[in-house]
Amino acid sequence: DAKTTQPPSMDCAEGRAANLPCNHSTISGNEYVYWYRQIHSQGPQYIIHGLKNNETNEMASLIITEDRKSSTLILPHATLRDTAVYYCIVPPQGGSEKLVFGKGTKLTVNP
Amino acid sequence: NAGVTQTPKFRILKIGQSMTLQCTQDMNHNYMYWYRQDPGMGLKLIYYSVGAGITDKGEVPNGYNVSRSTTEDFPLRLELAAPSQTSVYFCASSFGGAGHEQYFGPGTRLTVT
Numbered sequence: 001d002a003k004t005t006q007p008p009s010m011d012c013a014e015g016r017a018a019n020l021p022c023n024h025s026t027i028s029g030n031e032y033v034y035w036y037r038q039i040h041s042q043g044p045q046y047i048i049h050g051l052k053n054n055e056t057n058e059m060a061s062l063i064i065t066e067d068r069k070s071s072t073l074i075l076p077h078a079t080l081r082d083t084a085v086y087y088c089i090v091p092p093q094g095g096s097e098k099l100v101f102g103k104g105t106k107l108t109v110n111p
Numbered sequence: 112n113a114g115v116t117q118t119p120k121f122r123i124l125k126i127g128q129s130m131t132l133q134c135t136q137d138m139n140h141n142y143m144y145w146y147r148q149d150p151g152m153g154l155k156l157i158y159y160s161v162g163a164g165i166t167d168k169g170e171v172p173n174g175y176n177v178s179r180s181t182t183e184d185f186p187l188r189l190e191l192a193a194p195s196q197t198s199v200y201f202c203a204s205s206f207g208g209a210g211h212e213q214y215f216g217p218g219t220r221l222t223v224t
Contacts, residue, residue: 032210034212036213041199041218041220042217042218043115043201043203043215043216043217043218044154044201044203044213044215045215046212046213046214049210049212051210087153098144098156098159098169098170099144099146099154099156099213100153100156100170101146101148101153101154101155102153103152103153104153
């Protein structure tokens with residue numbers, strides 16, 4: 001299984017970009033990188049995922065390095081509602097996509 | 112679409128009691144999952160299913176059972192509840208495996224005393 005490493009916490013000013021890093025140096029060629037977040041005690045919320053190319057959706061952008069050993073989630077204009085725990089996940093190959101949640105990064109957006 | 116719904120929202124059990132946590136999705140997803148989250152920790156996979164009639168164990172299956180008789184429902188059964196099963200339980204579903212996101216329910220907060 002590809003394991004991920006994230007900083008335990010980060011702060012960001014409201015309105016600024018939040019850049020959340022993730023290392024996944026043992027990732028295999030066909031394994032996706034997923035990002036989820038969990039606001040307080042709610043169920044996790046899917047944000048974005050990618051394989052090799054950079055991806056963007058209405059919530060965020062995902063930048064994956066060329067060697068795929070690390071990635072960065074970018075929230076372009078962070079708001080107070082983006083305060084949450086952000087999880088970077090690389091599920092093992094095999095089709096069932098069993099997510100393995102670590103402790104993630106606690107992002108605090110400050111006014 | 113209601114998405115993924117879970118009942119009950121909260122429950123207190125005495126040691127040794129049994130109960131079933133209900134999970135239903137209306138998105139016609141083939142894959143369904145049960146996770147538990149202990150305080151301050153990430154989620155851990157209990158069981159998952161890739162279609163009606165097919166289930167498999169996750170990381171922490173002991174003390175739990177599941178069944179999948181329909182596409183929509185994926186109940187989680189706790190037999191002989193123990194204090195170690197005090198946790199928040201989340202159900203999730205997805206259309207497929209690799210490359211498909213999972214949609215999570217709101218969770219069931221269970222306390223065993």
